[in-house]
Amino acid sequence: MIAVAAANGSDFHIERANELKRLSCLYGKAAETALFAADVAIDELEAALIDKGEAALVESTLVFSGVTLGQVSEGEARSLQHLSRTWMSAMSSLYRFIPESMEIRDEDRPDAGVTADRLPALVLDHVNKTNPGLVGYFSDEIRHFRKRRPSSGIAEINIDFTGARLVANFATLRSNTTALAVDRIKRKMFDLKVRQDRDGGLFEPRTHEMILFTPSRDSPLLNEKQAERIDEAVATLKEQSDNEGFGFTALHGVPEIGARVITAETQVQGTA
Secondary structure (H helix, E strand, O other), rough: OEEEEEEEEOEEEEEEOOOHHHHHHHHHHHHHHHHHHHHHHHHHHHHHHHHHHHHHHHOOOOOOOOOOOOOOOOOOOOHHHHHHHHHHHHOOOOOOOOOOOOOOOOHOOOHHHOOOHHHHHHHHHHHHOHHHHHHHHEEEEHHHHOOOOOOOOOOOOOOEEEEOOOOEEEEEEEEOHHHHHHHHHHHHHHHHOOOOHHHHHHHOOOOEEEEOOHHHOOOOOHHHHHHHHHHHHHHHHHHHHHHHEEEEEOOOOOOHHHHHHHHHHOOOOOOO
């Protein structure tokens, strides 16, 4: 069980499995597909609950055939959050119950990352295992698992990785929330452009690049319509990056993205 959703006539709460990393212990790299499917399915359910309310628990169908909605049951508790946490504790082997008195704040929670997107933290983890000397180039928010506050002006930009040779932002492009994801990615691209303009006077120019995680087009978890939406979004973002004059790369796995960062930051530039 990857989540429990509790809803009433005015509100809802989704309690996600907080020990999905156990899948990686069991299945290794093959778990990345299952983790992606879990994230997409839960996000899709959340969108349905926002749109339909508690009716979504019985009316909605999920895009991935391997993820299904369970039977709806009635329950009572002091809050929707407490109800869903109790059910997750009883039913899911991928969940660890943390008493409220021991809970850390959201901004300090490791799995919160810097935004709802877990990709930057996952890339940091991969780079740390491969080339720990580059970890200091990741932003403070990513390295210390703090939530990033929204920028309030042009002076406050958010950059995920600021190295000697590479400046990069990372983002995940999901199949089920493409319009929202594209808007979020464009904001990160704007920050990257601002940083590139500020770096214009550097003696040794740095590469500025927007790096995306996207599911592979031949993934069995995507249908043709979803694959086409992702292709269209990638093309739109690539065109914008070309117009702005910075790099754009779409890759299909955290190891690939980590390798890209390491290669770009450690490669020796010059002519022979």
